[in-house]
Amino acid sequence: MDTARHEAAVVSPGVDDDPTAAVNRWVIGPMTALNRDILAGREPPDAFPAMVQHAVGPLLDTPERYGPRDTCQLLVLLGLVGAGLGRHFQERHPAHRATPERAFDVGVGVGVEPIGFLEYFHRLAEHSGTGHPHRDTYASLTRWNLPPSEAWWGGARLAVLPGVFDDGALRTYTAAVDEVRFFELIKLSETFERAVNLAVGPLADGSVDLLGAEALHRLGVAALLLEGMRKLNADFAALPPAEGLSAGHFMDVFRQFAVHWRPGDVPPSGALDPEALERDLVLGTEAPGFREHLHRMGPGLLPAERDRLAAVADVPALTELVLQRCDPEDGLAQATQTQLRMLVGRFPVLAALHLVLQANARMSGVHLMLSKRYLFNPQRARDRSGYGDPGVVSNRRGTTGMDETALEHLTRVRQHHPLVALRGLPTAELEVLTGLAALRADAPGDLSAAVGFDGTSALRQRPTADDLTGPARPAEGAP
Ligand code: HEM
Incomplete structure (x- = not known):
């Protein structure tokens, strides 16, 4: 040696x-x-x-x-x-x-x-x-490991995800560019998610009036942030091979480090992303069995993450609250286009939430595409060729056991969200009605630039009059 x-x-x-x-x-x-x-x-x-x-x-x-x-x-x-x-x-x-x-x-x-x-x-x-589990975690591997990241909108800092190092570096298993880019994608995506959760949280906890102008503004920003996150992830898949992640590296190098330290413990996985779990709870897009899934993920989360999720899980989802306030008499599914138009004219918040749910479903679709491209499709090819699945971490399913069917199911649940009937109305019309079109007109063309590491977000230097929330709430999840 x-x-x-x-x-x-x-x-x-x-x-x-x-x-x-x-x-x-x-x-x-x-x-x-x-x-x-x-x-x-x-x-x-x-x-x-x-x-x-x-x-x-x-x-x-x-x-x-x-x-x-x-x-x-x-x-x-x-x-x-x-x-x-x-x-x-x-x-x-x-x-x-x-x-x-x-x-x-x-x-x-x-x-x-x-x-x-x-x-x-x-x-x-x-x-x-910190109550950190007695093995590596999603939190330590991605959030703590990478430099601090921020989300900016209209000159206001919406969210911060701190790290625990101040060297501007990130640590990987093999120093391959594949891992660097993947870790960056994960932390920047989580930063987007944090900003979305901070934008919609006050609507769900009752501190912002669901029928007021601020609710529309917050939902509009959330929808555009999810669009930015989708672009970030779609652009990742389009990176030239030398700059991005290769499927072979993901399957044979990166994933094989997510081993059990003790039988039955929970290795790091995107499934432990607390912001995504919170978003499903807040938006009411949880799939059947979600609470059991959350329980199974518990040992891989930090106590602060578990507590936050338990608090959100305890109160009604935003979609439920909005539907209660707007009270569509016979439900949305049976409404004609004219009735839908009258309803959203009276309650634009329904349309604004619909646009957030649509953006969330599209993001989920891109994530499903990534999982197929970097894992499930190449593994199918390996199975057909007789190469099989020889690694110590199986490539036939995710680290915590989710397979392709489970991810497809989650995406379908997010697509068939409770306000899906509003797809009967043109998106452009809803964007004008809710003010999202005006927000978009004022935003940069590349919404993925709303997040960055340590002050690199391109939106940081664009102060406008309508800051969303003023100073960011302190970010959780890191000491
Ligand atoms: C190349 C990019 C990516 C690939 C190949 C990928 C692949 C996967 C796989 C295989 C699973 C199943 C996990 C398990 O069983 O433990 C999963 C789940 C998950 N991943 Fe990713 N992922 C990618 C990017 C991301 C990003 C950027 C995020 C956000 C920070 C993310 C968040 C999640 C979440 C929340 C789940 C749970 C399932 C869901 O809610 O849809 N992933 N991913």
């Missing part, structure tokens, strides 16, 4: 380096190189635990001695290290998949008094005070 090359960046930390920065440098440099070498067969899989013990172990202090920021940074860093330990262990022998926890007790004592890796991670998670 070329030990010197893999540990080089760590064994000689700069004089100004603190120990966490040295772990960070090892993860960004030598660890990604080692992962690449193992995957290419240039190093054996057991080189990974050996290097963790040898190069990372001595850099780690007793978990309880770290301050809050270092603790959270180490949860991200050791989350990536743990993913490597787990994957390489399981790939060594098929029988290892039944005992994933053994990946962490083979020669990986760390700390000034050597402690097993799982115990070390557990103590770090407890010490963080």
Whole structure:
């Protein structure tokens, strides 16, 4: 094993380096190189635990001695290290998949008094005070890992998703551009989702009058933000191969790090995106069985995320509230076009919410397309060719077990939302009626530019008179 090359960046930390920065440098440099070498067969899989013990172990202090920021940074860093330990262990022998926890007790004592890796991670998670699960999570891998991101509209900052590093960098498994772009897509999409939830939340919690002008404005902005998110995701799929994500990398490199650390635990997955879960609850687009799904996802979420979702799940969805206020006598489904027109003329909020639900359904359609393109279609081709599904993480379904049928079903539920009858009226007419057309006219052509990392949103410098919410509410989900 070329030990010197893999540990080089760590064994000689700069004089100004603190120990966490040295772990960070090892993860960004030598660890990604080692992962690449193992995957290419240039190093054996057991080189990974050996290097963790040898190069990372001595850099780690007793978990309880770290301050809050270092603790959270180490949860991200050791989350990536743990993913490597787990994957390489399981790939060594098929029988290892039944005992994933053994990946962490083979020669990986760390700390000034050597402690097993799982115990070390557990103590770090407890010490963080965030309730972080005792393994890597969607939150640490994407939200905490990447630089802070923001959503801007009309000169107002609508949402912030902080990170726990201030180096402007992001950490990956193999440093491939595929992973960089994918992580960026996830965090920027979640930023859009946060802004949408903050825009519509006050309508659902009763702090904004459903029949007032502010409700229309907020729903209009939410619809356009969802359109921006859809464009961001559609553009991602259109990136040239050298700049984007290849299906092979997604299936054989990236996904294979989302292994179990203990039998039955919940590995990181887009299914744990708390903003998407909240949006389904607030908009009332939950599929049958959604509450059970939420319960199953619980162990992979942060307590703050679980609490927020429980609070939203406890109150009626926005669609229900709007329908109660507008009281369409015989329901919408039986209404003629003339009756629908009269109804939305009287209650434009119905049309504004319909436009949000439509934008949400279209976003879901693009997400389904991405899942087919990068996972389900190529896996079908592999099954037909006899290659099968040999990885330690199955490519026949998502990490938390959702298959293609489940994602198709979710998209259909979002398409057949409770206001779907309003599709009988031309969209352009509804956009004028609700004021969305005017908002669009004032917005930049590329709505995906509403989000960016650390002040890079193109909409940041465009102050206008009609700021949506004033200063952003504090963002949750990060310490
Ligand atoms: C190349 C891009 C993407 C691919 C290939 C992809 C693939 C998948 C797969 C396979 C699942 C099933 C997960 C499981 O069983 O655990 C899933 C679910 C999910 N993903 Fe993605 N995803 C992508 C981008 C995104 C983005 C950008 C977000 C938003 C931050 C996101 C949010 C979700 C959510 C919320 C679910 C749960 C299902 C749903 O609500 O529709 N995904 N995705």
